[in-house]
Amino acid sequence: MSNPLNLTTTNFFFLIFTITILYVTYTIPRLQLQQPKQTNLVFYVHDYLTGHDMSAITVAGKSGTSSSILHFGTILAVDDPVTEGPSIESKEIGRAQGFYINSQLDGKGLHLVFSVIFTDGDFKGSTLEIQGADIFTMKEREYGIVSGTGYFRFVKGYGVMETEFMDIANLRAILKHNVTVKHY
Ligand SMILES: *[C@@H]1O[C@H](CO)[C@@H](O)[C@H](O)[C@H]1NC(C)=O
Numbered sequence: 001m002s003n004p005l006n007l008t009t010t011n012f013f014f015l016i017f018t019i020t021i022l023y024v025t026y027t028i029p030r031l032q033l034q035q036p037k038q039t040n041l042v043f044y045v046h047d048y049l050t051g052h053d054m055s056a057i058t059v060a061g062k063s064g065t066s067s068s069i070l071h072f073g074t075i076l077a078v079d080d081p082v083t084e085g086p087s088i089e090s091k092e093i094g095r096a097q098g099f100y101i102n103s104q105l106d107g108k109g110l111h112l113v114f115s116v117i118f119t120d121g122d123f124k125g126s127t128l129e130i131q132g133a134d135i136f137t138m139k140e141r142e143y144g145i146v147s148g149t150g151y152f153r154f155v156k157g158y159g160v161m162e163t164e165f166m167d168i169a170n171l172r173a174i175l176k177h178n179v180t181v182k183h184y
Helices: 009-034
Strands: 037-048 056-060 075-083 092-102 110-118 127-134 140-149 156-167 172-183
Touching: 037 092, 075 110, 092 127, 127 156, 140 172
Parallel strands: none
Antiparallel strands: 037 075, 037 172, 056 075, 075 092, 092 110, 110 127, 127 140, 140 156, 156 172
């Protein structure tokens, strides 16, 4: 009497081959789903301490609210416009809300803690949480993206900030941010 399964060598290898194909077709898409996506975005933050369009105020410091942001210990609250291009006339895509503290004894470094709240464009309704050192005498400053919401849930990454424009006398600056993040 023959084997009821009739498992000849050829059949056996065909069975193994089929199982392998099924396993691969099932696993590969799952692996790809779990790979983080990378997003790069560039935006501009308008940080104005004076003028009719003032967006940042001193809330504390060595000399109270009259302290200069260029002195150690001064804290600013910010609600800065975030635009697509370097000009304030370009499309506003969000706000940078949070605070800066001058955290370097010689006055030349800030610690930044703020949210970028996207209100328009591709990331409308999502946020990025930014934290890091801003040694503003340097051309490029790198900071961390510590978390995010919406499209940016589980985000991790970094940003590079450059001063696009600076009017030191009136404390008005435009900052270019180039952000690279990984998320799911
Ligand atoms: C942003 O940074 C990336 C590298 O991190 C670079 O390739 C790209 O050219 C930069 N974009 C702009 C507009 O500066």
